[in-house]
Amino acid sequence: MADQPAAIDAAALDRWVRAFAAAVAEHEEELTRLDSAIGDADHGANMARGMKAVVAKLDDAAPAGPAALLKQAGMTLVSTVGGASGPLYGTFFLRMAAAAGDVDALDQAGFAEALRAGVEGVVARGKAEAGDKTMYDALAPALDALDAALGGEDTSGALHAAADAAAQGRDATTPMQARKGRASYLGERSVGHQDPGATSAALLLQAAADTLG
Template sequence: MAGIDTAVLADWVSRFGAAVAEKRDWLTELDSAIGDADHGANMDRGMSAVGEKLAAGTPATVDELLKTVGMTLVSSVGGASGPLYGTFFLRMGMAAGAVSELDGPALAAALRAGLDGIVARGKAEAGDKTMFDAMAPAVDAFDAALAADSSVADAARAAAEAAAAGRDATLPLVARKGRASYLGERSAGHLDPGAASTAILFDTLADALAGSAG
């Protein structure tokens, strides 16, 4: 496939926003069990604000596009989701730089930087029952697929599958971070809403890259 330009990345963001809107009630239902019952509403509000911002025109460089997404999420999403997702996109943009498109390794480096930003802000580790449990396996799977000479689109699909598996693996976990940790053992038996939205993030990335490769 050709390079991953700002149009493809904007399509990813648009697909993510649409999927969050579609899954808003489900995400809120998940959060009602172990959180503040606002994850779906907060993410939908934030991604709607991002959509309005990008409707005025797609920035010319990857870093400006991702910075716009990140700053909008930080300023418009309540709770922990805004700072965490905002940091993810901001760090992606910083790693990508002022370029018009990315190749596979550059996208991998940007995703890794986004993950590192979430770790720096949230201090989460594997098994804490957070978005990290979906995102870290996804980024690792993306890297592994590229190393095995998979296409970028196939690597993104592998990442999406790993994120979904990571999301599902949060079901039996006892939360050790965030509002859910206050519930102790009662947090077990519920999917983590942040991991659920992260799985959507990577699923829509795979869809966007598949669409651009077609």
């Protein structure tokens, strides 16, 4: 256990967002393939376009504080991404920004609180519950794992636990029947397909584990 967990400042969040953008670009075809089975076949393209725009904004002028950086990411996604993913991921980052507050850096607990606020924003906008076969099925177990690790692990260990839980949650969507979004129209035919939103959410948590420790 580390004596002093690493603080998460704007530079660290910049690395996280860029790593997520790179992961989305790398997995764009996979996300599109998954979404073609149970959705509009646009999740990969939409997320790739949105995250490319987020990185372009960071390249132009990276905000100085965590809240400003997260808000810029959220606003960019809302304005550039169509479908459900733009409003959902945009809300996620905007709620994180509001929870972060006017600080120069977030400690481990502060980041966990901001992350939970972001996920609560996703729930409020998408009205999803556990087992609905959505991104929430990856995000919720990640939050629980992060909370369980607080105080007993350094930041890297806690975030890797969260990323592992998100991956397990992603995999658990495959046998589920979708109850939200376009996939829900398929009824039982949605069973047997991994949810694209949960897949991109797992990428988000893995990027955090890779960069914020």
